[in-house]
Amino acid sequence: MKEARDIFFNYVKVKNLRYTRQREKIVEAFLRADRHITAEELYSNLKKVDPEIGSATVHRTLKLMGECGLLDEIKVGSGKTRYELKYKREHHDHLICINCGRLIEVRDDKIERLQDKLARANDFVPKWHRLEIYGLCTKCR
Amino acid sequence: MKEARDIFFNYVKVKNLRYTRQREKIVEAFLRADRHITAEELYSNLKKVDPEIGSATVHRTLKLMGECGLLDEIKVGSGKTRYELKYKREHHDHLICINCGRLIEVRDDKIERLQDKLARANDFVPKWHRLEIYGLCTKCR
DNA sequence: ATTGATAATGATATTTTATATCAATAATAC
DNA sequence: GTATTATTGATATAAAATATCATTATCAAT
Structure with missing residues (x-):
């Protein structure tokens, strides 16, 4: 899923933001993850591999991914927001x-x-x- | 809007719950209120007239109204749940x-x-x- | 009407998810 | 390399909903 990654980092470049180790890992973990993942789940996935990543950064990065159209927020049921990859997938x-x-x-x-x-x-x-x-x-x- | 009220108090009776002053006031305020009201808004409406009503009770009563099919919860945008009268209204x-x-x-x-x-x-x-x-x-x- | 069992209440504490704060750090342009 | 400043992680805070619990109120049985 190389292209989605590029969308994100292009957005980062255009907005004069910075390409960080954390953002890279979070985006890739999100792209690898199950659909409809929560911020908390993504955070705990990352934590196993890289304990140096903070949950605030996961939230911040998910927000950025939303801004550049990579994902949708789904609020349903329990108040926990789920994030779903949007780019290059048919709407459903x-x-x-x-x-x-x-x-x-x-x-x-x-x-x-x-x-x-x-x-x-x-x-x-x-x-x-x-x-x-x-x-x-x-x-x- | 007498019938909706009756649905609620019938549900209360059937479930062996109790008919209380607070429930009556909350249900009636909800039926009078704008559509898509939040628990907080309903609480503050009630507070003006009857400062003796607690916000926990408003939440509890809205939940009961949901259980008996009187309203729908709408979770959208800001994380604040909105409640909408369902009974005897066409779905939309x-x-x-x-x-x-x-x-x-x-x-x-x-x-x-x-x-x-x-x-x-x-x-x-x-x-x-x-x-x-x-x-x-x-x-x- | 009185009483006894227990549901309901309101104040408050707690939980849960997301966001804000802030000193330390790291990325980028020069 | 250095200066600038965005980013980070830890922590605090916010915001909404729910849980706790002593007190009070309801209601069925008498």
């Missing part, structure tokens, strides 16, 4: 199991188009959206 | 202006049906959903 929606918490990614182009139409019909310029369908997954019903 | 989605924060309620039956279909196609039993479309409203574009 989520099915969320209310019993076990499983997240399933789905997509339906017809829905996407209708959403756009709906927004425009209300004199609204859509930029992005979030659709979460709550219910029971196969295992839990 | 939200357009959210990323500039001024305006919330516009919308609904499209075709989208609703497709969402249901999408969930079932994934072996998922949908219970409810949330669709938020972010963008710019008329004033802000």
Whole structure:
């Protein structure tokens, strides 16, 4: 996943920020990580390999990644924010199991188009959206 | 809005909970309030009239109202949860202006049906959903 | 109406997640 | 190499929600 990395470090350069060891490690760990990871999980992953990284820096770097469009914040359920890689992935929606918490990614182009139409019909310029369908997954019903 | 009130107090009765002065006031204030109110806002509304009500009780009562299906929790943006009356209102989605924060309620039956279909196609039993479309409203574009 | 069991309350403490502070350090331009 | 200043990590703080707990209030049984 070389390109996503480059997006980030290009953003850093453009904004006259600095290329640091920590940022590099955090970005790479994020790109390697499971989808929908929390800041805390990412921090503890990194901690194992490199105990010299602070959680504040993880939060700060995730924020930067958000600013340059690399990830989305997903706030759902327990108040813990989850971060999801956005760049170069097709947009998708989520099915969320209310019993076990499983997240399933789905997509339906017809829905996407209708959403756009709906927004425009209300004199609204859509930029992005979030659709979460709550219910029971196969295992839990 | 008598019926919503009754839903709540019926739930209280069924669960062998108690009918208290505070619960009554909180529920009625919520039903009178603007849509998408926060716990804090509701608390401060109540405080003006009845300084004897505690914020913990407001939170607890909102939770109860959620359990009996009277309201939805909307977690968006700032980490502050907003509560929205659900009972006897048609389900709707939200357009959210990323500039001024305006919330516009919308609904499209075709989208609703497709969402249901999408969930079932994934072996998922949908219970409810949330669709938020972010963008710019008329004033802000 | 009185009483007994116990649910509910409000004040406060605690938890949880994210952000701010700040002295020390490290990255970059010159 | 040096000066400038962004970044870091530890820690404190903020902000929202929940837990604790002694006291009070509800309500069923009498």
